Amino acid sequence: MDMKIDDQFRRQAEQLHCGSPVVDAHLDLAGEILLRQEAGEKDIIARHYLENFKKAGLSLLISSIYVDDVMLPEKGLRNALNQISALQSDLAGLADEVVLIKNSTDFESARDKGLIGILLYMEGLDCIGDDLRLLSTFYELGVRGASLTWSRRNQLANGCCRAREHIQIPGGLSAAGRSVIRELERYACFIDISHLNDDGFDEVMALTTKPVIATHSNARSVYDSYRNLTDAQIKKLAERGGMIGINGCTLIAGSHKQGNHLEMLCKHIEHIVQLVGSDHVGYGFDLCDSYGRAEPRLQFEATSFDCLADHSEMVLVTAALLQRGMPAEAVRSIIGGNFYRYIHGIV
């Protein structure tokens, strides 16, 4: 059973979402658009997302470019590039509502016009192999952040696990991976450590001086998953001025057995706030059910991994935080103020 939200807190949450920046730091949007375009769909954001984005008062979304296992290695680079062009073409009809953010002018223009901004980042860099020159190409196309791996091992780093088998693996970065981290910092791209293992985390922190973020990871002491961060890691990220986006995947939040999604999301947030204050946590819900429905593989039963039905339910998490006693100013930072400030600083 999940929390029941009182109307009073729901209304207060809706007001906060209307009047403050709201950010979702992780959605596999570009990949879903490509999958749907290849199946013949058009206007994917408009048809599947826009109404709920508006209900959430969304200001900024970080879209991953996530390359699925089946594309690797040969089709990885083509798939990543096609995801960018798929997103661009889907945005072409939405210029009055949703725009790609590549620099501070784009950011400020979107802010002043009340548009939803989308920032692109690479979730895993399998598609570049160990060829660092491709980073500048992706930068030119608007990519403003990256993680080295999506769970699985590649030429840059060991991920957090043998992907899909969920078998944890140790080991840090390769020489090429260390070079990529230095290049990303030089480009002022954000470095995402979600999906990296503990050895990799330590190496990234040793190699960098700027803030490092986790776009979609929770607290390991609230729910023990190697995709989540230890208290020591949370403190290190915060000391550096980094950010943690709270992941809304039931398997990572730890709500998959009891269905207590709002309660578990609040517990992760409250734990991080208790450790490092409210300036280093935000939303990075990683809602992936819609992506799953877009995949062409035959599914005999629909599986759901999301704590929230869609983006409009971001308001419920906010209401739950308020109902459990989080002060409104802290909640305002968490729903987007923190990530908004951070992203404005890097573009």
Ligand SMILES: [Zn+2]
């Ligand atoms: Zn992910």
